[in-house]
Amino acid sequence: MKAEATTTTGKPAPRRPRAGAAARVLAVAQAVAAVVVLARLARGRRRLPPLTAPAPGEFPGDAPPGGVAGRAAWIGGGTTSGGGKPGAGSPGISVVIPARDEERRLGPCLRAVLADPAVTEVIVVDDESSDGTARLAAAYGATVVRGRPLPEGWVGKQWALHQGLEEAHGEIVVTLDADTRPRPGLFGALAAALAEHDLVSAGPRFVCDGLAEQALHASFLATLVYRFGPIGPPVPPPPHRVVANGQCLAFRREAMRRADGFARVRGHMTDDVALARALAADGWRVGFLDAGGLLEVDMHESAAEAWREWGRSLPLRDVTRPAWQAADLAVVWLAAAxxxxxxxxxxxxRLDLALLAVRLLLATALRRSYARPGAGVLLSFLLDPATAVRLTQATLRPVRTWRSRAYGLGRADAVTCGARPGPPDRTAAR
Known part of the structure; x- marks a missing residue:
């Protein structure tokens, strides 16, 4: 008979929990996470087509009169809700750019927007900038709206967009961040996409300079795919799992005014996803479409800035309930890190090797998401453990400051609060 282990005092030693049981539980959890990831990645086999520039003469039609004055005179004069050519019903497109201390980055965006003949109005909302943002925007010929002081309970970007929407005249409004670089045809493509959607969010190509910045950015981007699947799903997810890219949104002006969308998500740091989920819960058809051929974004200047700024928002802390936050983090840790x-x-x-193979296949696919893909995209899987740490950190200790302002934290259950006007009148909009 096997003798029982004893301590030096002669007493029986306490039994240690079997490490094998913990390993088996971890293996089962990792297998479940692998199945979840594979199911989400499989959605990429059937995606909505990417946005493409309309052919000459197609919707939205011929260009309005040249120059800022000509465009301003054309807005609304001869527009209808049905589309078509200018003078025969092509909708005016107002572009609203919220800007706070964006003098260094705003110029390329304005040049591209003002050069697009489909755009009939460009509004820059100067959100109490301390630099020459307003002066630069005016020099380019944009309409500058001097932002009013930030009300209590509002986050700055939503407040700026709310004011820009009040000033817009076009039937269609496109919001852009200052670091975006639109290409010819983007605005016509967004207008055309609104025939099938009520809110369109555009997925860009990213400009990342340097191996470290690109690798870290691609690792962060992979976590979004692992948690929500590729962009452009043909079947929309439930409202609480909708995602969007606030760098470029398009919608019909009157529908957004009736929904009072920006006011309803005024306290959220993750404003784009909060807006998309609130409107999806109202019945809006929200489309997150690939626009890589028509839009580039230069988000960060270094890997350190990507770690600090993008890592702040990626957990979607203030728009996701705790159970989903835990599940999403578990997927990232088990299937990637x-x-x-x-x-x-x-x-x-063996399961680790299989998951690493899947991750490398994803990295290959993600190369199309970058303007100048390099080795950093393929090597990004090496940074997945660090990315998981950053997401966990930002989930447990969310950042509440942005652009020299400190905010409270919006509640995950607040994205559908307030008035719910229902979906827009799609019959009139077509």
């Missing part, structure tokens, strides 16, 4: 850690330790399992 753990295989990379075990590979680095020289002890990967």
């Amino acid at each position: 753990l295989p990379a850690l075990r590979l680095a330790a020289g002890r990967p399992t």
